[in-house]
Amino acid sequence: MRRFHGLYQALDATSRTSRKEAALVAYFEAAPAADAAWAAHLLLGRRGRRTVNTRHLREWAAEESGLPLWLVEESYDAVGDLAETIALLVCRGDGSGSGDGERGVDHEGQLEGLADFIERRVIGLAGLELEAQRALVLETWGALEAGERFLFHKLISGGFRVGVAGGLVARALAKVAGVDRATMMHRLAGRWQPTAEAWEALMSEDEGGDPLRPYPFFLAHAVPPEVEDLGAAADFQAEWKWDGIRAQAVRRGEESVLWSRGGDLVNGGFPEIVEELGELQAGTVIDGELLAWDGDRPMGFHQLQRRIQRKSVSKKLREEVPVRLMAYDLLEEAGEDLRPLPTAERRRRLETLVRRASLPRLAVADVVEGSSWEALADARATARERGVEGLMLKRLDAPYRAGRPRGDWWKWKVDPFTLDVVLVYAQRGHGRRASLYTDYTLAVWNDGELVPVAKAYSGLTDKEIRRVDAFVRRHIIDRFGPVRVVEPELVFEIAFEGIQPSTRHKAGLSLRFPRIARWREDKAPADADTLESVRALMGEPS
Numbered sequence: 001m002r003r004f005h006g007l008y009q010a011l012d013a014t015s016r017t018s019r020k021e022a023a024l025v026a027y028f029e030a031a032p033a034a035d036a037a038w039a040a041h042l043l044l045g046r047r048g049r050r051t052v053n054t055r056h057l058r059e060w061a062a063e064e065s066g067l068p069l070w071l072v073e074e075s076y077d078a079v080g081d082l083a084e085t086i087a088l089l090v091c092r093g094d095g096s097g098s099g100d101g102e103r104g105v106d107h108e109g110q111l112e113g114l115a116d117f118i119e120r121r122v123i124g125l126a127g128l129e130l131e132a133q134r135a136l137v138l139e140t141w142g143a144l145e146a147g148e149r150f151l152f153h154k155l156i157s158g159g160f161r162v163g164v165a166g167g168l169v170a171r172a173l174a175k176v177a178g179v180d181r182a183t184m185m186h187r188l189a190g191r192w193q194p195t196a197e198a199w200e201a202l203m204s205e206d207e208g209g210d211p212l213r214p215y216p217f218f219l220a221h222a223v224p225p226e227v228e229d230l231g232a233a234a235d236f237q238a239e240w241k242w243d244g245i246r247a248q249a250v251r252r253g254e255e256s257v258l259w260s261r262g263g264d265l266v267n268g269g270f271p272e273i274v275e276e277l278g279e280l281q282a283g284t285v286i287d288g289e290l291l292a293w294d295g296d297r298p299m300g301f302h303q304l305q306r307r308i309q310r311k312s313v314s315k316k317l318r319e320e321v322p323v324r325l326m327a328y329d330l331l332e333e334a335g336e337d338l339r340p341l342p343t344a345e346r347r348r349r350l351e352t353l354v355r356r357a358s359l360p361r362l363a364v365a366d367v368v369e370g371s372s373w374e375a376l377a378d379a380r381a382t383a384r385e386r387g388v389e390g391l392m393l394k395r396l397d398a399p400y401r402a403g404r405p406r407g408d409w410w411k412w413k414v415d416p417f418t419l420d421v422v423l424v425y426a427q428r429g430h431g432r433r434a435s436l437y438t439d440y441t442l443a444v445w446n447d448g449e450l451v452p453v454a455k456a457y458s459g460l461t462d463k464e465i466r467r468v469d470a471f472v473r474r475h476i477i478d479r480f481g482p483v484r485v486v487e488p489e490l491v492f493e494i495a496f497e498g499i500q501p502s503t504r505h506k507a508g509l510s511l512r513f514p515r516i517a518r519w520r521e522d523k524a525p526a527d528a529d530t531l532e533s534v535r536a537l538m539g540e541p542s
Contacts, residue, residue: 024172034115080434083153216402283335459516
């Protein structure tokens with residue numbers, strides 16, 4: 001555990017990729033197999049679920065620190081991170097835990113390795129009665145230093161993360177194993193478990209892995225400001241950019257699975273598609289987009305959300321939200337890895353496969369015709385009325401790569417929607433922004449009343465954030481827990497990707513991916529947009 005905490009500190013202390021990679025390689029070369037497996041699992045973002053109620057953690061911290069619970073809550077509000085707050089509160093100022101420093105150590109006087117620590121003190125917490133949970137948490141506090149307690153709290157809350165990209169972890173692991181990065185990314189895909197046996201297989205020359213694992217996804221960059229800088233339009237295949245769930249359909253042996261880009265199996269939400277995949281030849285892998293589909297067009301992402309992460313889908317939901325897999329690449333055919341082939345050849349084979357299969361829920365993404373950038377720009381201008389996000393541009397001679405290399409795949413999204421809105425509520429941020437009001441609730445007018453339509457956490461410069469923070473502190477008119485009601489004087493322009501109906505919000509709608517585009521200091525609150533104008537953007541009658 002202490003070796004992993006040292007790695008965490010090393011990764012958190014630098015922004016230089018070379019130093020992060022060196023720290024990762026050093027750790028993985030020295031760590032026991034089981035510890036290395038768990039470290040890779042965590043660093044790749046495969047966090048576990050919460051194993052203890054955070055309310056109980058706050059109560060136990062109050063008891064141990066001798067502070068009233070309200071002061072623990074206020075401290076949390078000021079610090080902005082519960083793991084850090086409790087790690088500091090249960091420290092008695094001498095660098096040790098809150099109890100006997102020998103509690104929670106093994107017979108050699110050393111804290112367990114990462115694997116044993118997680119299995120006993122993190123996963124093991126979930127199966128205990130409340131009083132036994134409390135005893136184990138207090139014992140662990142006594143065995144750890146403040147920084148280690150912080151890490152412990154992140155692990156038991158399911159909120160562990162550190163500033164290192166999955167691709168960098170894969171590169172470090174590839175260096176340790178002596179293979180290339182793309183091979184390691186493929187080995188890490190699928191149902192990979194954090195065990196010593198899995199680690200040994202991961203590092204071996206003849207690693208087999210999950211037979212139903214997907215390939216690493218190929219991801220695109222946003223087009224440059226001048227799309228002509230990419231070269232000739234004729235060198236690219238243009239497709240519609242669908243607004244669904246990126247997925248790989250894998251058919252191997254007698255089994256079929258659907259993998260999301262995040263590495264999750266999503267079979268439960270799309271059983272009719274999984275059933276149809278059984279008609280394909282074994283050794284087939286298709287890259288595409290899962291969509292809610294009605295007739296000849298997508299139904300919108302908000303409808304697809306009704307299926308996401310479901311373990312089963314009722315007959316009623318199947319009828320209300322029919323789905324399809326929009327295929328746009330063929331990665332494997334009859335067991336042959338097609339990724340080294342150029343885009344044009346993979347496309348030809350995909351069209352042949354889908355045509356022969358003739359499955360009602362499997363379709364091929366249309367190629368958007370256009371021999372010039374002007375023609376493609378005209379097509380892109382029709383994206384919203386088609387229910388898509390813009391265009392994908394794929395170089396015709398490119399292989400299917402792993403990760404996000406630059407040059408071959410580009411996304412040319414439509415310009416975002418914009419609105420002028422008024423700041424009505426503010427809340428302190430988290431982590432490094434815990435002392436500043438950086439989380440904003442923004443509203444539009446409706447019948448003379450400001451109605452919240454979005455929350456935004458990004459888009460302002462550091463200087464602007466400090467100015468807004470100073471304004472909030474001077475103009476608080478009410479408070480609800482950590483939320484501050486602010487005099488409605490500041491106007492911002494927000495950008496967002498879409499609008500969808502919502503029964504959870506007073507406005508009856510929600511905005512997708514809102515962020516602040518600019519501070520409209522030239523506008524008064526009365527100049528902000530109305531709910532009627534938002535509904536007009538959504539295409540609804542006012």
